[in-house]
Amino acid sequence: MELIEAIILSVLAASTPLLLAATGELVAERSGVLNLGVEGMMIVGAACGFGGAWLTGSIIIGALCGMLAGVLMSLLFAAMALGLAVNQVATGLALTIFGVGLSGLIGAGFVGERITPAPHLQIPFVTDIPLIGRILFGEDGFVYLSLALVAAVWWFLYRTRAGLILRACGDNHVSAHALGYPVLKIRMYAVMFGGACAGLAGAYLPLAYTPFFIPGMTAGRGWIALALTVFASWLPGRLVIGAYLFGAVTILQLHAQGAGIGIPSQFMSSLPYLATVIVLVLLSRARTGGSTAPAALGTVFVPDR
Amino acid sequence: MQLILEKRAERSKTVALVSPLIAIGLTIVTMTILFMVLGKNPISALYVYFIVPLTDGYSLQEIAVKATPLVMIAIGLSLCYLANAWNIGAEGQFLMGAVAGSWIAVKTQGTEAGHWVLPAMLLLGAVAGALYALIPAICKVRFGASEILTSLMLVYVADLLLDYLVRGPWRDPQGFNFPTTAEFDPVATVPTLIEGGRLHLGSILALIVVAAGAVLLGKTIKGFEIRVVGAAPRAARFGGFNANQLILLTFAISGALAGLAGIIEVAGPVGHLQPGISPGYGFTAIIVAFLGRLNPIGILIAGLFLALTFIGGEQAQITMKIPLDVTKVFQGILLFYVLACDSLILYRFRIVSSSPQVARGAH
Numbered sequence: 001m002e003l004i005e006a007i008i009l010s011v012l013a014a015s016t017p018l019l020l021a022a023t024g025e026l027v028a029e030r031s032g033v034l035n036l037g038v039e040g041m042m043i044v045g046a047a048c049g050f051g052g053a054w055l056t057g058s059i060i061i062g063a064l065c066g067m068l069a070g071v072l073m074s075l076l077f078a079a080m081a082l083g084l085a086v087n088q089v090a091t092g093l094a095l096t097i098f099g100v101g102l103s104g105l106i107g108a109g110f111v112g113e114r115i116t117p118a119p120h121l122q123i124p125f126v127t128d129i130p131l132i133g134r135i136l137f138g139e140d141g142f143v144y145l146s147l148a149l150v151a152a153v154w155w156f157l158y159r160t161r162a163g164l165i166l167r168a169c170g171d172n173h174v175s176a177h178a179l180g181y182p183v184l185k186i187r188m189y190a191v192m193f194g195g196a197c198a199g200l201a202g203a204y205l206p207l208a209y210t211p212f213f214i215p216g217m218t219a220g221r222g223w224i225a226l227a228l229t230v231f232a233s234w235l236p237g238r239l240v241i242g243a244y245l246f247g248a249v250t251i252l253q254l255h256a257q258g259a260g261i262g263i264p265s266q267f268m269s270s271l272p273y274l275a276t277v278i279v280l281v282l283l284s285r286a287r288t289g290g291s292t293a294p295a296a297l298g299t300v301f302v303p304d305r
Numbered sequence: 306m307q308l309i310l311e312k313r314a315e316r317s318k319t320v321a322l323v324s325p326l327i328a329i330g331l332t333i334v335t336m337t338i339l340f341m342v343l344g345k346n347p348i349s350a351l352y353v354y355f356i357v358p359l360t361d362g363y364s365l366q367e368i369a370v371k372a373t374p375l376v377m378i379a380i381g382l383s384l385c386y387l388a389n390a391w392n393i394g395a396e397g398q399f400l401m402g403a404v405a406g407s408w409i410a411v412k413t414q415g416t417e418a419g420h421w422v423l424p425a426m427l428l429l430g431a432v433a434g435a436l437y438a439l440i441p442a443i444c445k446v447r448f449g450a451s452e453i454l455t456s457l458m459l460v461y462v463a464d465l466l467l468d469y470l471v472r473g474p475w476r477d478p479q480g481f482n483f484p485t486t487a488e489f490d491p492v493a494t495v496p497t498l499i500e501g502g503r504l505h506l507g508s509i510l511a512l513i514v515v516a517a518g519a520v521l522l523g524k525t526i527k528g529f530e531i532r533v534v535g536a537a538p539r540a541a542r543f544g545g546f547n548a549n550q551l552i553l554l555t556f557a558i559s560g561a562l563a564g565l566a567g568i569i570e571v572a573g574p575v576g577h578l579q580p581g582i583s584p585g586y587g588f589t590a591i592i593v594a595f596l597g598r599l600n601p602i603g604i605l606i607a608g609l610f611l612a613l614t615f616i617g618g619e620q621a622q623i624t625m626k627i628p629l630d631v632t633k634v635f636q637g638i639l640l641f642y643v644l645a646c647d648s649l650i651l652y653r654f655r656i657v658s659s660s661p662q663v664a665r666g667a668h
Contacts, residue, residue: 098637104630
């Protein structure tokens, strides 16, 4: 029983960075921008988040540093892809290459240092309820924050006027522009939100998941988050299912390695990546009738004057 | 005051020629600032980065050795990008080529195998790279799955496979438990061009690949189809070009070239299979492809330039204690500037003094 509880707790922890990053990217993509730089924004967020927490001793300041770093990175992307109308795929790749180098440079000073990880919720008696107590009421704050964020994004996209306008920009930027909406400005805000989420997702890794920073510690999570938006058909609710499924694959392969079932560990470690490929194929195949992707996703928009 | 983009009537030829140079200039300015932030003397740092490697024969050979995989991979990637197919998993195809070719080297180790070994290794490396690249290509044309994400995911898988092989079945029994195969036999090694030097036959192959790329793109119908499918998909459909077939073709070619580069790297400069055989050649080659304007001759020059930064970065680490990550930052910034300057080919910037609403009212 305790093993199952431990597994569920670690699945939730492994899923949270994926969910945070994917939620931010979903908003950006819903506005029509494909930012492939999630991995780069995450890894810089991880380095800055750890640096902030290590210097000040505060997890919250660390998380804010991570978010700020993500926003700054995303502004770089916005300046290129929105301001200069550069191809979004190429710009996103550049952001990732740049981010990996930059995080190494920033993090060089903290490699080998440790911090006290983010505390877990502790409500007297409630958290001690057998089975469900620790799972529901004993997580770190980021886990609750990520779920609240998904709910907020759902509410924003489907229940507010601003959300409707944002989706309109993503589906038909020419019409949105003709109606007088500032398409590029809206997209810039969406990209910045994506950057903040990716930075926070990256910061989660050294602040709560493992209490130290290692270069390259995001290990492709940014790319998996990108795949999750496809998996979720760009619907916020389905992101939760997707993120927790991927978290489960990650953790179960770790436990299988630990249990020594005779399969080389490298094969188990490759499971999350292979699962991503398979899921992308299955979902894209099921959807041959018509794509659910935002219609203007990844296309350049230069307003006519 | 507002900066707006205005579409040019046609591509500006002058800007197309000078934009990589502007990009390099802006990158050097940015690097100067970065070196000052790091507390290093920017003049001597830039000197170590860009001039010192050009001053002795050993470094010059080393630049050619580093440029070899970069140019080979980038030529293949440029075909993909011209056709608007986004292969970003060249790093994985590079590793798969290295693994597959090494299989022959490991199996023939210490036997009387003759001179067929090296050609067989190169062939198998190229085939393996092509097959590995075809996985995302088939997922794309058959099921519509994003080739960007699938090709990238397969990089991690290839990396783990290589790791497994050199720690498990292929590990050198005399290797003190280090994760590496034994040194390849002489018949399984790419010969060097100069006795005792580093320059090897692979560099000649890279030049042949550049020439072949130039012929394919400039002189053949297939090359024309590749360019049309990417630049004007609608026109290509009217012309009856099969876009799916071109995705498969360009992925297969770029995978084969990346795989070939992988096995050449292992059988040449490295000499055995081990983790970390690539300092990210597959990703740096993306920058090479764009800096070279997706043009074979441009790619050759860009490949040599980025190889220079690898060597310069190593020198700067040794002599000035500048972290190696600076090289990656440099490469990322360079790609940003290249892309930004490319925007000038299609658009011109104009500063308007009024807000857009007023401007629209005045129409």
